[in-house]
Structures are given as structure tokens and as C-alpha cells.
Amino acid sequence: xxxxxxxxxxxxxxxxxxxxxxxxxxxxxxxxxxxxxxxxxxxxxxxxxxxxxxxxxxxxxxxxxxxxxxxxxxxxxxxxxxxxxxxxxxxxxxxxxxxxxxxxxxxxxxxxxxxxxxxxxxxxxxxxxxxxxxxxxxxxxxxxxxxxxxxxxxxxxxxxxxxxxxxxxxxxxxxxxxxxxxxxxxxxxxxxxxxxxxxxxxxxxxxxxxxxxxxxxxxxxxxxxxxxxxxxxxxxxxxxxxxxxxxxxxxxxxxxxxxxxxxxxxxxxxxxxxxxxxxxxx
Amino acid sequence: xxxxxxxxxxxxxxxxxxxxxxxxxxxxxxxxxxxxxxxxxxxxxxxxxxxxxxxxxxxxxxxxxxxxxxxxxxxxxxxxxxxxxxxxxxxxxxxxxxxxxxxxxxxxxxxxxxxxxxxxxxxxxxxxxxxxxxxxxxxxxxxxxxxxxxxxxxxxxxxxxxxxxxxxxxxxxxxxxxxxxxxxxxxxxxxxxxxxxxxxxxxxxxxxxxxxxxxxxxxxxxxxxxxxxxxxxxxxxxxxxxxxxxxxxxxxxxxxxxxxxxxxxxxxxxxxxxxxxxxxxxxxxxxxxxxxxxxxxxxxxxxxxxxxxxxxxxxxxxxxxxxxxxxxxxxxxxxxxxxxxxxxxxxxxxxxxxxxxxxxxxxxxxxxxxxxxxxxxxxxxxxxxxxxxxxxxxxxxxxxxxxxxxxxxxxxxxxxxxxxxxxxxxxxxxxxxxxxxxxxx
Numbered sequence: 038x039x040x041x042x043x044x045x046x047x048x049x050x051x052x053x054x055x056x057x058x059x060x061x062x063x064x065x066x067x068x069x070x071x072x073x074x075x076x077x078x079x080x081x082x083x084x085x086x087x088x089x090x091x092x093x094x095x096x097x098x099x100x101x102x103x104x105x106x107x108x109x110x111x112x113x114x115x116x117x118x119x120x121x122x123x124x125x126x127x128x129x130x131x132x133x134x135x136x137x138x139x140x141x142x143x144x145x146x147x148x149x150x151x152x153x154x155x156x157x158x159x160x161x162x163x164x165x166x167x168x169x170x171x172x173x174x175x176x177x178x179x180x181x182x183x184x185x186x187x188x189x190x191x192x193x194x195x196x197x198x199x200x201x202x203x204x205x206x207x208x209x210x211x212x213x214x215x216x217x218x219x220x221x222x223x224x225x226x227x228x229x230x231x232x233x234x235x236x237x238x239x240x241x242x243x244x245x246x247x248x249x250x251x252x253x254x255x256x257x258x259x260x261x262x263x264x265x266x267x268x269x270x271x272x273x274x275x276x277x278x279x280x281x282x283x284x285x286x287x288x289x290x291x292x293x294x295x296x297x298x299x300x301x302x303x304x305x306x307x308x309x310x311x312x313x314x315x316x317x318x319x
Numbered sequence: 320x321x322x323x324x325x326x327x328x329x330x331x332x333x334x335x336x337x338x339x340x341x342x343x344x345x346x347x348x349x350x351x352x353x354x355x356x357x358x359x360x361x362x363x364x365x366x367x368x369x370x371x372x373x374x375x376x377x378x379x380x381x382x383x384x385x386x387x388x389x390x391x392x393x394x395x396x397x398x399x400x401x402x403x404x405x406x407x408x409x410x411x412x413x414x415x416x417x418x419x420x421x422x423x424x425x426x427x428x429x430x431x432x433x434x435x436x437x438x439x440x441x442x443x444x445x446x447x448x449x450x451x452x453x454x455x456x457x458x459x460x461x462x463x464x465x466x467x468x469x470x471x472x473x474x475x476x477x478x479x480x481x482x483x484x485x486x487x488x489x490x491x492x493x494x495x496x497x498x499x500x501x502x503x504x505x506x507x508x509x510x511x512x513x514x515x516x517x518x519x520x521x522x523x524x525x526x527x528x529x530x531x532x533x534x535x536x537x538x539x540x541x542x543x544x545x546x547x548x549x550x551x552x553x554x555x556x557x558x559x560x561x562x563x564x565x566x567x568x569x570x571x572x573x574x575x576x577x578x579x580x581x582x583x584x585x586x587x588x589x590x591x592x593x594x595x596x597x598x599x600x601x602x603x604x605x606x607x608x609x610x611x612x613x614x615x616x617x618x619x620x621x622x623x624x625x626x627x628x629x630x631x632x633x634x635x636x637x638x639x640x641x642x643x644x645x646x647x648x649x650x651x652x653x654x655x656x657x658x659x660x661x662x663x664x665x666x667x668x669x670x671x672x673x674x675x676x677x678x679x680x681x682x683x684x685x686x687x688x689x690x691x692x693x694x695x696x697x698x699x700x701x702x703x704x705x706x707x708x709x710x711x712x713x714x715x716x717x718x719x720x721x722x723x724x725x726x727x728x729x730x731x732x733x734x735x736x737x738x739x740x741x742x743x744x745x746x747x748x749x750x751x752x753x754x755x756x757x758x759x760x
């Protein structure tokens with residue numbers, strides 16, 4: 038009886054500690070979001086004097102102002118287009134490349150793969166000037182396709198690495214069985230490898246969506262036409278050299294954050310499901 | 320099964336191709352602008368808070384002259400700098416652009432042939448353009464004879480605004496302690512602060528966590544106490560930092576600490592926090608740049624304040640403050656529309672446009688004639704332009720290690736860790752070490 042009681046108390050204490058820690062971490066994660074939403078409802082003056090998270094007189098008009106002043110309409114569409122095409126391109130190219138690296142035997146395979154890994158180490162700003170020169174020479178500067186190709190290139194190394202690791206763990210017997218059933222190499226990739234790699238693809242989709250949605254520096258380098266710029270360009274309007282329109286900036290940030298939260302919520306289920314699938318594949 | 324697989328793959332590849340093709344077609348569609356025969360120039364800038372004012376000016380210019388001016392904003396400034404450098408390497412710089420960074424960066428652009436020499440244009444018609452502008456605004460874009468960068472002497476850029484760093488006083492808080500006029504001497508400042516302290520009002524607030532602001536404040540008083548020549552001789556290594564007059568400069572910070580003249584936490588405070596405190600009437604004085612007018616307007620439009628020179632300690636030398644050109648534009652030598660670009664810069668620095676820019680952006684105009692039409696506080700700032708100087712125009716520069724010891728040492732005095740004499744000796748020691756290194760090299 039005493040043992041049972043002791044066990045219950047121990048479990049209660051353990052659970053309490055874990056829950057308290059998780060609550061603290063959650064607050065740490067959620068507070069900036071709450072602060073952002075709260076600040077988006079204040080005025081430029083009250084943002085510095087009203088320390089409450091949600092103001093008494095919320096300025097809902099800030100969202101409209103941010104949308105119109107920041108010219109979010111066209112930027113929003115641009116960002117949607119860039120995110121969808123880049124992520125789609127990355128998933129297709131990375132999965133094909135990773136499958137080839139994992140399953141095919143060809144000369145220089147390892148060297149090529151290590152070169153791809155090395156590309157992951159180069160920070161984006163380090164490749165600015167050569168990228169600009171290349172895009173200019175290819176007449177792709179200030180074009181959507183130029184930006185999309187660059188962004189696909191940015192996301193490829195990590196995605197190939199992640200998918201190759203996943204495909205490496207896939208049992209060869211499965212592939213052999215598919216081949217006996219008459220499946221071609223592309224068929225195996227499409228019917229077997231891709232469905233099994235869903236969790237890894239979910240991670241790639243989220244990671245790259247976030248990356249493309251929040252990207253601004255490369256866009257500034259490649260585009261000179263305002264109409265081709267992504268959503269982040271709208272936010273820059275509110276940040277001056279010495280003065281920042283905080284309430285509009287926060288309203289703009291709230292608007293830009295919503296779609297990406299939505300993507301995360303949709304893909305989250307796949308990731309959690311993927312953890313168990315991953316164990317089976319392994 | 321093989322057939323089904325192939326169909327799926329084909330469908331996937333086809334959809335991918337269609338998406339790319341549509342994107343490609345959208346981006347490569349006929350450009351309406353190319354078909355037009357309107358004369359136009361392109362301007363690259365990084366000043367996001369001036370975007371609307373620039374666009375309005377562009378509209379007015381097109382209406383007046385028929386020349387279209389396309390302002391293209393690239394912010395933040397780091398990104399802008401990268402873009403300009405990359406464009407220079409591919410010969411795709413616009414007609415007008417700005418160069419951010421140190422003077423040596425500016426010099427390398429000039430030497431590489433990217434920046435048009437404006438000297439002749441500026442001196443045309445007996446210097447009618449030059450005479451409209453503050454001399455200090457031109458200085459920063461000028462390379463003098465025998466400059467260390469080996470650039471052909473001349474003026475290579477035009478400032479569209481100027482800036483300087485002064486003290487601000489809160490009129491309401493001073494009136495609350497019976498002071499109607501801001502202090503003009505250090506003694507008066509100490510006395511005013513005693514009254515403020517008695518009423519529980521904080522004295523001076525500034526972003527001294529950003530050490531360059533401490534450097535700026537100390538430099539003002541060094542110029543006032545020992546004069547420009549002695550300050551520059553110290554940098555040259557001819558005068559010791561342990562000199563009594565340098566100790567006197569450091570002692571001002573000791574006095575501010577002992578008299579409780581500084582707002583709490585000033586040593587670690589960033590300028591944004593300092594601006595919030597002053598804007599919310601929580602400190603009577605601030606030490607800040609002219610850009611603060613726009614910042615305070617945003618934070619508290621009802622703030623009742625004025626600008627003043629830092630109260631002088633000595634009558635021997637004038638109070639000299641940091642200041643000079645704000646944002647500058649350069650003309651691309653390789654542009655096909657060089658003359659159009661020069662004409663636009665002339666128009667932009669003309670009085671009506673400068674007044675408009677100043678009112679819209681709350682910045683100091685680079686045109687002297689526009690001062691009477693700008694807001695009062697800005698006018699107060701602008702009236703001190705003749706008292707300005709800047710390390711970039713001294714012709715000598717102090718070693719970064721000495722500057723660091725100097726600035727951090729002053730912070731130590733404020734928190735009571737060091738005495739002025741100790742700091743003077745320490746800075747001199749570092750200076751000697753740096754000089755010795757230079758001699759060896």
C-alpha cells in the first residue's frame with residue numbers, strides 16, 4: 038500500500054515538473070506571438086506607454102492600414118506563388134536526386150553528394166555577388182523564374198540530405214519486390230519511395246515554406262521591380278533608418294505569420310504520424 | 320502497373336513544366352515601360368521612411384520636366400550595400416545611387432570609375448548650386464588635394480540632408496522646477512539638475528550603452544576645453560591622454576555621477592530606450608541626434624521640447640558638436656543619362672523640395688535657404704551646423720583599441736569603478752602601445 042502511494046506521489050511529482058517545464062517553454066514560445074498581436078492593436082504612442090498585452094481600445098484599423106500602406110495585396114500573391122513553386126520544385130528535384138544518391142551506382146556519386154553537403158555550409162550572403170553576376174549574365178535578373186530557381190537551389194542541399202538519409206533506411210527487399218512486380222525505377226520512386234518518405238517530405242515542406250515565405254534579402258538582390266517583390270518587402274516600409282512604425286509593423290507581421298501557421302497546422306499531423314512511420318521504415 | 324506508373328510520372332512532370340512555363344511567361348511578358356519613349360532615370364535608395372516623400376517628389380518632377388524618376392527602395396541598409404556592390408561588378412548600377420559605409424568604400428567606387436565628378440557642375444554659374452548648400456554637407460563627399468585615398472580631388476556626391484547631435488531639453492519639466500531658459504554653461508546645468516533632483520525628476524538620458532554616443536559627448540567637451548588642435552595632436556600622439564585637460568574632460572562624467580545628473584541605467588541603455596524615456600517626459604535632458612525630431616513625433620506628438628548646444632565648460636574654445644552630411648546621392652559615370660541625373664539632384668536640393676522633404680521626414684535640409692520654412696526644433700538643430708565636426712573630416716583617426724578603452728573607461732567612471740586620473744593613465748598606456756605597434760610595422 039505504502040509502495041503504491043510512494044509510486045503515485047513520485048509519478049505526480051515527475052508529471053508536475055514535466056508539465057511546469059512544458060508550460061514555461063510554451064509561454065516562452067507563445068509570448069512573442071501574443072505580444073505581436075497585442076502591439077498590432079495599439080497606436081504608435083500607446084505602444085511605448087501601454088504595457089498591457091491587449092489594449093483597452095484595440096485599433097483594428099491597423100490591419101487595414103498595414104495592408105494598404107504596405108501594398109500587401111500584390112506581395113501576398115507573389116509570396117504565395119514563390120512558396121508553392123519553390124517548395125514543389127524542391128520536393129520533386131530533391132526526392133529524385135536523393136533517390137538516385139541512395140539507390141543508384143554511378144561514378145563520382147560520393148564526391149557529388151559531399152559537394153552538395155558542402156553547399157549547405159555556404160551562407161546565403163556569401164554567395165550574393167556571384168549569384169547576382171550569374172543571374173545578370175543569364176538575363177534572369179528581375180524575373181520571377183530567376184528568383185524561383187535561386188530559391189530552389191538554396192533549399193536543395195538540405196532536402197536531398199534529409200531524403201537520402203530516409204531512403205537509405207528503406208529495406209532493399211521492398212524495392213526488389215516492386216521490381217519483380219514489374220515496376221520501373223521511376224515507378225519505384227513514385228509508388229514506393231515517395232509515399233514512405235511522407236514524414237520527411239512534410240519536414241521539407243514546412244522548413245522550405247518557412248524559408249521562402251520569410252525570404253527577403255535574395256529578393257532584394259534579384260528584383261528591381263516592386264511588383265515582383267515578396268511579402269517581406271511590405272514590412273520594410275514600416276522600418277525607417279531611425280523610426281519604426283511599430284503598430285503597423287506588428288499588424289503586418291501578424292498578417293504575414295497567419296498563412297505559415299496554417300501550413301504548420303496542416304502539416305503537423307503528418308510529422309507526428311511520420312515519427313512512428315519512420316520507426317517502421319528504419 | 321508499369322503503364323500506370325509512367326502515366327503518374329508524366330502527369331507530375333507535365334504539371335511541373337506547366338507551372339514553370341506559366342511563371343516564366345508571366346516574368347518575361349512584354350514590359351510596358353520599354354515601349355514608352357519617356358525619358359527616365361533610376362534612383363536606388365535605402366531610406367524606407369522617405370519612400371513616400373521621394374515618390375511624391377518624383378511625381379512633381381515628371382510634371383515639371385517630363386522626366387520620369389523611378390525611385391527603387393532596397394532596405395535594410397546592409398542588403399542595399401550588397402546590391403550596390405554586386406551591381407557595380409556587373410555594370411548595372413542605376414543613374415543615381417548612394418554609397419553606404421566608410422570613406423574608403425566611397426573612394427574605391429570613385430577610383431573604379433563608378434562615380435561622376437560633380438565639381439564642375441557644383442561650381443557652375445559662380446557656384447550657385449554650391450552656395451545653397453551647407454559647406455559641411457559637401458565636405459563629406461569631397462576628396463581634397465593629397466587625400467590619403469589617392470582619389471582625384473573633387474566633389475563626388477550631394478547630400479540631401481544634414482544631421483548633428485545636440486542636447487534636448489523638456490520645456491515642461493524645466494518649467495516645473497522654475498527654469499524658463501535652458502542652461503548655457505556647465506555650472507548652470509549642475510544647478511538645474513539639483514532642482515530637478517529635488518523634485519525627483521531624472522536629469523540627462525542618452526543611449527550610452529552604444530559607446531559611440533559617449534565618445535561623441537566626451538569629444539564635444541574635449542574640443543571645448545582644449546580646442547581642436549590639441550585634440551587632434553592627442554590623436555597624432557603629440558599630447559598625452561594623461562594631460563590635465565583630458566582629466567578635466569573625464570572628470571565631467573565623475574561630476575555627473577556624483578551630482579546624480581544622469582538617468583538611472585544610462586551606461587547600458589540603448590538609444591531607443593533613451594528616446595522612449597525622454598519622449599514620455601521621464602527625463603529633463605537628452606543627448607541625441609537631429610533624427611530624434613521624427614522619433615519623438617512618433618512616440619509623443621505633444622512633447623514640448625527644444626534643442627540646445629551642450630552647455631559649455633570653458634570660454635576659451637567654442638562648443639563643437641558632431642555632425643555633417645546625412646544621406647548622399649552619387650551619379651553613375653557609366654549612366655547614359657548623366658546630365659538628367661545631375662539636373663534632378665540640383666532640383667532635389669533646391670529650396671522648395673528641401674522644405675517639402677524636411678517637413679515630410681522631419682530631417683534637417685542640406686539647403687541653407689530652406690531653414691526659415693522648417694519646424695522650430697529642426698531650425699534650432701540646423702542653426703548649429705556651423706559648430707559641427709566629425710572624425711571623418713579630421714584627417715587623422717584614433718586607433719579602435721584606444722577608442723574602446725576611452726569609451727568603456729568613461730562607462731567605468733559613471734558606475735564608480737574608476738577615477739578620471741586612472742582612466743587617463745590607462746588610455747595613454749594603450750595609446751603608447753598602439754603607437755609602438757605602428758612604429759614596428
